[in-house]
Amino acid sequence: GDSVTQMEGPVTLSEEAFLTINCTYTATGYPSLFWYVQYPGEGLQLLLKATKADDKGSNKGFEATYRKETTSFHLEKGSVQVSDSAVYFCALVDQAGTALIFGKGTTLSVSS
Amino acid sequence: DADVTQTPRNRITKTGKRIMLECSQTKGHDRMYWYRQDPGLGLRLIYYSFDVKDINKGEISDGYSVSRQAQAKFSLSLESAIPNQTALYFCATSDLSRPPYGYTFGSGTRLTVV
Numbered sequence: 001g002d003s004v005t006q007m008e009g010p011v012t013l014s015e016e017a018f019l020t021i022n023c024t025y026t027a028t029g030y031p032s033l034f035w036y037v038q039y040p041g042e043g044l045q046l047l048l049k050a051t052k053a054d055d056k057g058s059n060k061g062f063e064a065t066y067r068k069e070t071t072s073f074h075l076e077k078g079s080v081q082v083s084d085s086a087v088y089f090c091a092l093v094d095q096a097g098t099a100l101i102f103g104k105g106t107t108l109s110v111s112s
Numbered sequence: 113d114a115d116v117t118q119t120p121r122n123r124i125t126k127t128g129k130r131i132m133l134e135c136s137q138t139k140g141h142d143r144m145y146w147y148r149q150d151p152g153l154g155l156r157l158i159y160y161s162f163d164v165k166d167i168n169k170g171e172i173s174d175g176y177s178v179s180r181q182a183q184a185k186f187s188l189s190l191e192s193a194i195p196n197q198t199a200l201y202f203c204a205t206s207d208l209s210r211p212p213y214g215y216t217f218g219s220g221t222r223l224t225v226v
Contacts, residue, residue, distance in 0.1 A: 042219070043202065043217050043218060043219045043220050044155075044202065044217045045217075046215065089154060089155065098160075099145060099157050099160050099170065100145075100155075100157075100204070100206075100215060101157075102147075102154040102155040102156075103154055104152060104153055104154040105152075105154045
């Protein structure tokens with residue numbers, strides 16, 4: 001079945017460092033891809049999305065590009081802030097639109 | 113008011129007790145979901161419903177049941193709670209009729225089974 005694999009954390013960075021969180025997927029057809037963020041003690045918020053190959057999703061300085069040839073959707077940010085400390089989830093919805101399938105999450109900790 | 117409301121926010125219950133988690137939504141979405149979050153495991157799908165008469169098992173439905181009382185209400189029950197059901201539970205709704213498949217999540221219910 002469909003699945004999402006993302007890099008294990010925790011990822012620990014200093015403020016203003018460059019961030020990459022890797023995400024790859026397995027799915028038939030053309031899924032839609034998402035990054036969700038969960039700040040400490042809160043629920044999930046949609047960070048960005050892409051619905052077709054080569055689309056780039058972006059929000060709050062974060063970016064991710066839908067790469068079908070490598071089945072990847074890596075999350076990047078050029079300069080992280082302490083306030084970016086959170087758990088980040090990569091997810092997909094299959095073409096049938098059944099349900100969101102999540103990766104296991106990557107914890108990011110940014111220190112000043 | 114929140115678009116997706118979960119009650120209770122926190123609950124401690126004893127092993128063997130029956131417990132119900134409730135979810136209501138004002139989004140007008142037909143599709144509703146229950147997920148469970150465990151550290152290091154991400155979110156896993158328990159049950160989902162595409163309309164009032166449609167209930168489907170997800171990846172980890174054993175030990176759980178659901179009821180879709182109305183388009184806006186979807187409850188999750190643990191008939192006989194056990195400690196490994198201690199987790200954070202999320203309800204979600206979606207409009208999956210077309211991309212970009214908007215999902216809305218509730219704030220979660222933290223359940224502890226002792």
